[in-house]
Amino acid sequence: MGSADRPVLLRWLSRGIRAGLIVGVLLAAFGMYWFLVFLRVEPEPLELDERPLSVQAIRLEAVEAPRIWSGYGSVRPLRSANVSSQVAARVVHRPEGIEAGVPVRAGDVLLELDTSDFERRVEILSAREASLGASLDAIGVRRVRLSEQVEASQDELAVAERDLQRVREAADRGAATESDIDLVLTRARSAQRVTAALQQELEALEPERRRLESELASVVADRRLAEQDLSRTTIVSPIDGVLQEVSADAGELLSPGTSVARVVDLTRVEVPLRVPVSALDAGLGAVRPGDAVTLRADGPTASTWTGHVLRIAPEASSATRSATVFVEVRQTLREGAEGGVVAAGDAPLLRPGQFVTAEVVTGSSSLRLIVPRTAVNGDRVMLARLGAPDPNGDGEEPVLRATPHAVRVLHAMERAMPGLHPTATQWAVLDPLFEGNPAPGDVVIVSNLDEILPGQRVEPDVVNGRASPGAAPTAARPDTTPAPAPGGGGS
Structure with missing residues (x-):
C-alpha cells in the first residue's frame, strides 16, 4: 500500500467506528426501553369525584325593560315676580307679617305709599275737566242762540230786500222818490251786516269747540293717569306665592323701578335637566315629552320627587355633549306649624336653586330578556x-353542567325585580337583534361564577321558578323591534 492510499483508508476507518458507536447507543436505548416496560406496574383506576356545585340561578323571562337616562340640573320656578315701585313716593306703611318666607295671595298688600301728592293732582285735573266741560256746555248754548239770531237776521234781510224791490218799482212809476229808495237801501244793508256778523260769530264757535274738546281729552287722559298713579301707591302681590324678600320699609323714598319684593310660586317648579344627546336619538328608548322623571337631592338625604318631561330644547351643547329637557314638578303646599309653608306630602319642598340628579324613565318599552349585571x-x-352523564353514576342520564353562552348587552338599568331575583337591582338588557342570545326559559347562573369551570356539573337553585331546567321554555318571546346601539348616559 502506497503512501497516497493511507489517508483514504483512515477516513473509512473513522466512519466505521462512528457508525458502530451510533448503532451501539441505539441498541442500548431499545434495551433500556424494553427493560422499563417489563418492570412497569399497572396503576389501579381511581373513581372520579364529580359532586355537583350548588349555585343560584334565574330562569330567563321577557319583561318590560324601559330605558332609563341619568341627568342633573338646578331647580327654578315656573312663575315668579319681581315687584317694583311704579311711582316716586315715600313708604308710609308696611303691613304686619309681610316678611320673607310668608305666603301671599295675588292682590295682597305688600307696601302702602304716600298718596297726598297724587290725590291733589287728581283733584286739580278733575276740576279742570269740569271747567272745560262747562265751557263746552256754554259754547253749545251760545251756538243755539246765535243760530236763532242768524235765522232772525236773515228773515229781516229778506224783508228789507223785498221792500227795496217794491220801492224801486214804485219809483219807476213815479210813486216814490230817491230818498225813499236810499232809506230802504240803508235798512237792507244794515240787516245784511248784522246777518254777516252773526254768521261769522257762529262759525267761530266751531274751532273753539274743537279746541276745548281736545283740551278736555288731554285733561281726561292726565286725570286717568293720575288716578292710575294713585292706585299704584298701594303695592300688591301680582301672583300667589311665597315672599322671597321684601327690601323696603316705612320711611324709605322710592323711585320708579325700585325693586321692593320678590314673590315665588312653589306649586310649580321646573328643572332644566342635562341629559346625554343620545337620550334624544335612542329610537324606542328616546326621551319624549310626558316621560316620568324621578328627582333626588344632591346630598345624604333620601328625598325624592316625581315629575314629567314638559318640553325639550332643540339645540344640544357641543361643549358638554348634552341636551336639555325641561322637567315640571307640581307641589302641594300647606302652612307650617311655625309659620311659612311646607310640602303637604312626606317629601320636603323642592326649592328653586336646589341641585338635583334625575332619572328619566322612557315611556316606550318592550318585552326584553334581562340578566343581573353580575x-x-x-x-x-x-x-x-x-x-354528558356522570361517569360514576349508574345510569346514562345527562346532568346539568355549566355552559358558556355569548350575549350582547343593549343597555343597563337599575330597578328592583323581585319576581326575577329577590335582591338584584342592577340588570343588563340583552339586545333582541343578537341571534346568539339565550332563549326565554334558559337557566342563567348568577352565583359562584369565579369558581365555576366550563363543563362543571352544577346544581342550580332557580330563585324565580322550580321547574326543571331542561324543560321546554314557556316564557314570552322578547320584542325584536330594531333598537340603536347603547348610548352613554343610560343607567
Missing part, C-alpha cells in the same frame, strides 16, 4: 344546561 362576564353568561 352574571355577565365580558360578553358571555354561564347557563345550566344538560350535558
